[in-house]
Amino acid sequence: MAGEVNLDEIATAHDTLVLEGPVGVGKSTLAHRLSVRHGFQVVHSPRTPDHLDLATRYREILSGPGRILFDRCFVSELVYGPLRRGRSRITWSEALDLAESVIDRKGLFIHLTAPEPIIRRRLLGLGGETETLDEVAALVAGYQRVFTTLADYTKVLAFDTTALELPSAR
Numbered sequence: 001m002a003g004e005v006n007l008d009e010i011a012t013a014h015d016t017l018v019l020e021g022p023v024g025v026g027k028s029t030l031a032h033r034l035s036v037r038h039g040f041q042v043v044h045s046p047r048t049p050d051h052l053d054l055a056t057r058y059r060e061i062l063s064g065p066g067r068i069l070f071d072r073c074f075v076s077e078l079v080y081g082p083l084r085r086g087r088s089r090i091t092w093s094e095a096l097d098l099a100e101s102v103i104d105r106k107g108l109f110i111h112l113t114a115p116e117p118i119i120r121r122r123l124l125g126l127g128g129e130t131e132t133l134d135e136v137a138a139l140v141a142g143y144q145r146v147f148t149t150l151a152d153y154t155k156v157l158a159f160d161t162t163a164l165e166l167p168s169a170r
Contacts, residue, residue: 010157031071
């Protein structure tokens, strides 16, 4: 797929990009690369504390000015929430409302993926504790389910980062 997709052309055509996928797939590296080349403000979304309202947080960001590139956002809560806590802190109704806000900002969802062993190898290269291959597979499957649903409502570009040289951005 890398030969068919020109991410620089896609970045030029959109004012908002949402990069999503499992940890280790290359979101931060690609976000940095696209922000330098295309002037996006990168919003890296680490885990939001439980007492904060996720939907409101993202509505506020999406209502702001300028070109925005999300390095993880509300989509990840739909994947990690059920896997880590047994439930998502954002409803599908809220997620679809936020997706509409992304679309209104001339935005695009980009589902970044790679084979599980490659993701696992990248995570091991970062050092420290990391997901097992089974956990990585569950994350990849979770993102696939979420993006299959989102694709019923908006355009989702799936992009395999295996073809890119993506050294860790950390």
